[in-house]
Structures are given as C-alpha cells and as structure tokens.
Amino acid sequence: MNSTMQNISVEKVKKSKIEEVDFNNLAFGSVFTDHMLVCDYKDGAWETPKVIPYQPISLDPSAKIFHYGQSIFEGMKAYKDDNNKTWLFRPLENFKRLNISAKRMAIPELPEEFFMEGLKTLLEVDNQWIPQTEGSSMYIRPFIFASGNGFHASPADAYKFIICLAPSGSYFSGKVKVLIEEKYSRSANGGVGYAKTGGNYAGQFYPTQLAVAKGYSQVVWTDDHNHEYIEEAGAMNIFIRIDDTLITGPTSDRILDGITRKSILQLAEKKGIKTEVRKITVTEVIEAAKNGRLKEMFGAGTAAVVSPISGFGYKGVDYDLPELESSFASQIKKDITDIQYNRAEDPFGWRV
Ligand code: PMP
Numbered sequence: 001m002n003s004t005m006q007n008i009s010v011e012k013v014k015k016s017k018i019e020e021v022d023f024n025n026l027a028f029g030s031v032f033t034d035h036m037l038v039c040d041y042k043d044g045a046w047e048t049p050k051v052i053p054y055q056p057i058s059l060d061p062s063a064k065i066f067h068y069g070q071s072i073f074e075g076m077k078a079y080k081d082d083n084n085k086t087w088l089f090r091p092l093e094n095f096k097r098l099n100i101s102a103k104r105m106a107i108p109e110l111p112e113e114f115f116m117e118g119l120k121t122l123l124e125v126d127n128q129w130i131p132q133t134e135g136s137s138m139y140i141r142p143f144i145f146a147s148g149n150g151f152h153a154s155p156a157d158a159y160k161f162i163i164c165l166a167p168s169g170s171y172f173s174g175k176v177k178v179l180i181e182e183k184y185s186r187s188a189n190g191g192v193g194y195a196k197t198g199g200n201y202a203g204q205f206y207p208t209q210l211a212v213a214k215g216y217s218q219v220v221w222t223d224d225h226n227h228e229y230i231e232e233a234g235a236m237n238i239f240i241r242i243d244d245t246l247i248t249g250p251t252s253d254r255i256l257d258g259i260t261r262k263s264i265l266q267l268a269e270k271k272g273i274k275t276e277v278r279k280i281t282v283t284e285v286i287e288a289a290k291n292g293r294l295k296e297m298f299g300a301g302t303a304a305v306v307s308p309i310s311g312f313g314y315k316g317v318d319y320d321l322p323e324l325e326s327s328f329a330s331q332i333k334k335d336i337t338d339i340q341y342n343r344a345e346d347p348f349g350w351r352v
Pocket of ligand 1: 301
C-alpha cells in the first residue's frame with residue numbers, strides 16, 4: 001500500500017447545530033454531530049482524510065455499494081469522565097477488525113494512522129458533543145463502502161472511508177425476550193459472518209421481524225447446519241450462565257469476534273468467575289432451564305455493553321429466566337462501564 005498521510009485538514013461548520021439537541025433525551029444513533037471525517041481511495045491509494053461539515057454524499061447510481069453491497073463498518077464509543085476528559089475503549093481492536101472485514105469483502109485495507117489520527121481529530125473538533133449525562137456516550141461509526149462505478153460484478157476501484165459521530169443514550173432499556181432460531185441463519189461456514197458487512201444485518205431483519213410479530217424482541221442465532229448450537233443474540237455475542245459458569249461460543253467464520261465479548265471473558269476470569277469458551281447446544285440450555293441450573297443469559301456488544309435476557313422461546317414453548325439480586329450481567333456491566341468512564345483502575349490497559 002502506498003498511502004502516505006499528510007496533515008488532516010479541518011473545514012468547520014459556519015454555525016453549530018448543538019443548541020438544537022436535547023442531551024437529556026438522546027435516542028440511540030439518531031442525532032449526528034456537526035462534522036464527519038472523509039477519506040477517499042483512488043488510483044490504488046488512500047488519500048489523506050479530511051474533516052468536513054456533516055453532509056449528504058453524492059454517488060453515481062452505478063456505484064457498486066448499491067448493487068453488490070461492498071461495505072463494512074465498525075461500532076465504538078467515546079466516553080467523558082467527570083473531569084471532562086475523553087476516553088476510547090480498545091480502539092485498536094476496532095481498527096484491526098475493520099481491516100479483517102475489509103480483506104474478506106475485497107476492500108483495500110486502511111493504514112492504522114488514517115483510522116486513529118482521523119478519529120482523534122474528529123473527536124477533538126466535535127468534543128463539545130460528547131455527552132456527559134450518565135449512561136450516555138458518543139457512538140462512533142467508521143465505515144467504508146465501494147464508491148467506484150460500474151455494473152460489472154467485481155470489486156470497485158474507488159472507496160470512501162467515513163467516520164460519523166452520534167451522541168447517544170443507552171441502547172436497550174430493560175430485559176429482552178428472545179426467540180431461538182430454528183429456520184433462518186445469519187451466517188455459514190466459509191461465509192462472511194465474522195465480517196461487519198452490511199448484508200449480514202440486512203439478512204437479519206426479516207427473521208427478526210417474524211420474531212417481533214410473535215412477541216420477542218431479538219433472535220438468538222443458531223448454526224446454519226442443524227440449528228443445534230447457540231451462536232449470537234441479535235447483533236451481539238451471547239453469554240449463558242449455567243450454575244456459576246459463564247459460557248460463550250468460540251468465534252468462527254460465523255461469529256463476530258466481539259470486543260465486549262473478549263473483554264468480558266478477561267474481566268470475569270479476573271473476578272474469579274469460571275468461564276468456558278465452547279460450543280453450547282440448544283438442548284443443553286433447555287435442560288438447564290428445566291432443572292433450574294440456567295441462571296442467566298445476556299447479549300454483549302458495544303451498544304448495550306450487556307443486555308440481559310428475561311426469557312426465550314423455542315419450538316413454541318417459552319422459558320423464563322430467574323430474577324437475580326446480583327447477576328453476573330449487572331456486575332460485569334458495572335465493571336466495564338467503570339473502566340470506560342474512568343471511574344476505576346484499568347488493569348488491562350483498555351482505555352485510550
Ligand atoms: N455480534 C455482532 C453480529 C455484532 O454486530 C456486534 C456489534 N459489533 C457484536 C457481536 C458485538 O461486538 P462488539 O462487542 O465489538 O461491539
């Protein structure tokens with residue numbers, strides 16, 4: 001790659017729209033800051049990123065993103081501590097994963113400096129927008145898509161890397177009831193499940209709509225072969241607590257290597273919670289639910305951190321999970337958010 005980065009230029013808005021925003025009532029990812037970072041890939045190289053006012057993008061109707069879905073994204077957050085200092089949580093992990101997704105989708109990989117310096121510059125420009133209200137943070141959406149033209153089904157010759165910022169409140173409120181999937185799959189061996197690419201999410205919408213119509217809020221994905229193993233919960237990794245052991249499936253072609261997931265595994269071990277990374281069958285979970293050994297299930301991801309599950313449906317039967325006084329989910333959520341908001345020691349060096 002012959003991309004070299006010059007200084008990032010900043011073009012500021014004439015008038016900020018920050019006054020129009022109610023920071024006490026932020027929904028998730030629906031308000032955007034004044035600026036965005038834009039970086040073009042042309043003639044075989046990434047050009048130096050620039051910060052410009054937040055604005056629509058103009059594309060040719062034949063741009064390959066529209067036809068072949070060549071697109072990838074990341075989801076991360078910035079947090080403000082009580083002293084008004086801004087922190088990122090393991091941002092290099094997001095950068096590395098973006099390039100893992102890029103490789104799988106035949107998108108040119110991005111140099112680390114472009115991502116990290118671009119992100120830091122944008123966060124400095126829109127620093128006033130990072131919410132300080134409890135539970136709120138700045139959701140960061142880096143993405144790359146094929147902006148090059150033509151109906152030929154082959155990788156594009158031009159791409160755009162953009163970062164947008166969305167000051168956000170918390171993602172889910174309350175516990176969710178989930179449906180264990182028996183028919184549809186989100187990914188397959190040899191497929192793109194481990195990449196954060198748009199089509200993975202589009203493909204989830206329809207089965208999720210069917211689950212919602214039945215009164216569930218999310219689908220728990222199972223393996224594409226026999227729908228035998230528990231894999232992910234909606235757009236989150238999943239943890240299952242049987243007795244006092246916290247279990248999650250191993251990452252694979254089909255499962256996204258979640259940063260929250262791996263952080264939880266490290267944190268839980270440090271707290272003395274027994275963890276197991278292994279395949280877990282639907283049958284095992286149902287048996288555990290029946291004999292009272294299933295204590296907790298929760299989703300894990302950047303948006304919600306930890307999203308407790310109140311019960312699940314499978315083959316027409318509903319199973320409830322117990323209400324716990326001090327759940328692993330709530331302990332772990334507190335520990336991670338304390339590190340993210342600089343309220344606690346950071347023994348793993350996760351804060352940047
Ligand atoms: N699985 C899927 C399919 C996801 O989209 C996400 C969100 N990025 C996760 C798991 C959780 O990953 P992370 O903890 O890195 O946000």
